[in-house]
Amino acid sequence: MSDKPVNIFWFRRDLRIDDNAALYHALKGPNPVLCLFIFDREILDKLQDKDDARLTFIHQQILKIDQELKKYGSGLLVVYNTAVQAWKNLLNQFPVAVVYTNHDYEPYARSRDEKIRELLSQHGVLFKTYKDQVIFEKSEVVKDDGNPYTVFTPYMHKWYQKLRSFDLKPYPTVKYSGNFFKHDGFAIPSLQEMGFKQSELHFPGTAFQPYINDYAEKRNFPAIAGTSHIGLHLRFGTVSIRQLASKAYEAPEKTWLNELIWREFYMMILYHFPQTVDHAFRPEYDRIQWNNNEEQYKAWCEGRTGYPLVDAGMRELNATGYMHNRVRMVVASFLSKHLLIDWRWGERYFARKLLDFEQASNVGGWQWAAGSGTDAAPYFRIFNPESQTKKFDPDLAYIKKWVPEYADFSIYPKPIVDHTFARERCLKVFKEALSR
Numbered sequence: 001m002s003d004k005p006v007n008i009f010w011f012r013r014d015l016r017i018d019d020n021a022a023l024y025h026a027l028k029g030p031n032p033v034l035c036l037f038i039f040d041r042e043i044l045d046k047l048q049d050k051d052d053a054r055l056t057f058i059h060q061q062i063l064k065i066d067q068e069l070k071k072y073g074s075g076l077l078v079v080y081n082t083a084v085q086a087w088k089n090l091l092n093q094f095p096v097a098v099v100y101t102n103h104d105y106e107p108y109a110r111s112r113d114e115k116i117r118e119l120l121s122q123h124g125v126l127f128k129t130y131k132d133q134v135i136f137e138k139s140e141v142v143k144d145d146g147n148p149y150t151v152f153t154p155y156m157h158k159w160y161q162k163l164r165s166f167d168l169k170p171y172p173t174v175k176y177s178g179n180f181f182k183h184d185g186f187a188i189p190s191l192q193e194m195g196f197k198q199s200e201l202h203f204p205g206t207a208f209q210p211y212i213n214d215y216a217e218k219r220n221f222p223a224i225a226g227t228s229h230i231g232l233h234l235r236f237g238t239v240s241i242r243q244l245a246s247k248a249y250e251a252p253e254k255t256w257l258n259e260l261i262w263r264e265f266y267m268m269i270l271y272h273f274p275q276t277v278d279h280a281f282r283p284e285y286d287r288i289q290w291n292n293n294e295e296q297y298k299a300w301c302e303g304r305t306g307y308p309l310v311d312a313g314m315r316e317l318n319a320t321g322y323m324h325n326r327v328r329m330v331v332a333s334f335l336s337k338h339l340l341i342d343w344r345w346g347e348r349y350f351a352r353k354l355l356d357f358e359q360a361s362n363v364g365g366w367q368w369a370a371g372s373g374t375d376a377a378p379y380f381r382i383f384n385p386e387s388q389t390k391k392f393d394p395d396l397a398y399i400k401k402w403v404p405e406y407a408d409f410s411i412y413p414k415p416i417v418d419h420t421f422a423r424e425r426c427l428k429v430f431k432e433a434l435s436r
Contacts, residue, residue, distance in 0.1 A: 015065060222327050288429060336371075338382070
């Protein structure tokens with residue numbers, strides 16, 4: 001296309017043009033910026049569902065970005081390949097000077113980026129990455145001795161302390177929009193061309209401010225529209241974390257902001273302790289003798305446990321790609337403690353189904369429920385689905401929506417396990433494992 005050097009900006013978990021850290025730095029450089037997105041086959045080939053809703057969402061955002069770039073005489077280059085092969089091809093197609101992208105902290109992403117960095121280095125191309133999807137990353141919020149926090153509350157206090165001197169201003173990306181690489185556009189592969197099909201699931205919007213001030217009051221009641229569902233947009237960067245944190249910090253009630261801090265806490269934990277993806281944060285919990293009954297696991301997945309609140313949560317997840325956070329804790333505790341099924345089984349199922357799946361938060365939440373993680377619920381704290389129902393769905397509105405047959409004993413299944421028996425069994429099995 002041209003023998004003049006270009007910079008490439010690589011979109012990943014930052015699917016927006018405005019207030020995008022690495023894109024801002026790329027556009028301020030001396031070379032025109034070609035924007036790239038890679039549908040990475042290393043990820044896509046492992047997806048179990050051909051109508052995976054997250055892929056549909058990403059594809060929709062890619063088309064939006066392409067349309068926005070066309071306003072500036074540019075467009076988005078979209079590639080369907082493994083990341084390494086995609087970059088090998090790009091280096092043969094374009095005189096690349098510098099590649100810009102934003103940090104990703106998950107183990108696969110870090111490994112991929114190291115391979116790309118090495119490949120680019122062999123061709124004399126710089127690989128510059130920036131912080132964008134969090135306010136504080138890696139070792140920015142650590143103990144005074146430099147070690148990472150492993151308990152949330154002191155981490156949160158230090159996070160707030162650092163925020164006082166931190167600039168939450170957005171990056172004025174559009175100010176430098178004249179530096180986008182000018183071209184007539186590229187063909188974007190369809191979902192069908194990549195072997196997938198469009199999902200019919202509904203995607204939530206990006207409104208979040210109406211939920212901030214009464215979040216603490218409403219967040220635990222699944223029948224109430226008291227949460228923003230912003231997690232999907234945070235996951236793929238269609239909103240700016242700086243915008244969210246700025247508005248939440250201005251609010252008098254900080255519970256909503258604390259949820260953003262939990263997200264960064266878990267990202268920090270995963271960065272420093274990548275083994276926790278499939279090993280207990282507290283190693284002694286890997287000694288637990290799980291029951292792992294496949295029929296009971298299937299019943300849990302399908303919402304057929306005979307516990308209405310658990311079943312409602314699983315059916316909501318299967319139907320919408322979302323589950324209320326209070327209910328996530330109940331169903332996770334039920335699987336790992338009532339059924340004695342390995343928390344990793346549940347974590348994988350959530351990873352498959354959740355629209356807002358983020359590996360760090362998902363692993364952290366499941367390990368919390370199983371008692372094996374940081375800030376973990378002690379193994380003897382076992383959620384009682386019935387008391388949780390009385391407390392958080394007293395009118396059964398949530399249960400009636402998702403399990404309408406719950407009151408018909410001829411249709412609705414009997415409890416898959418007796419609560420008292422399950423509790424005693426869990427205490428015995430966990431105590432035996434932890435005392436060895």
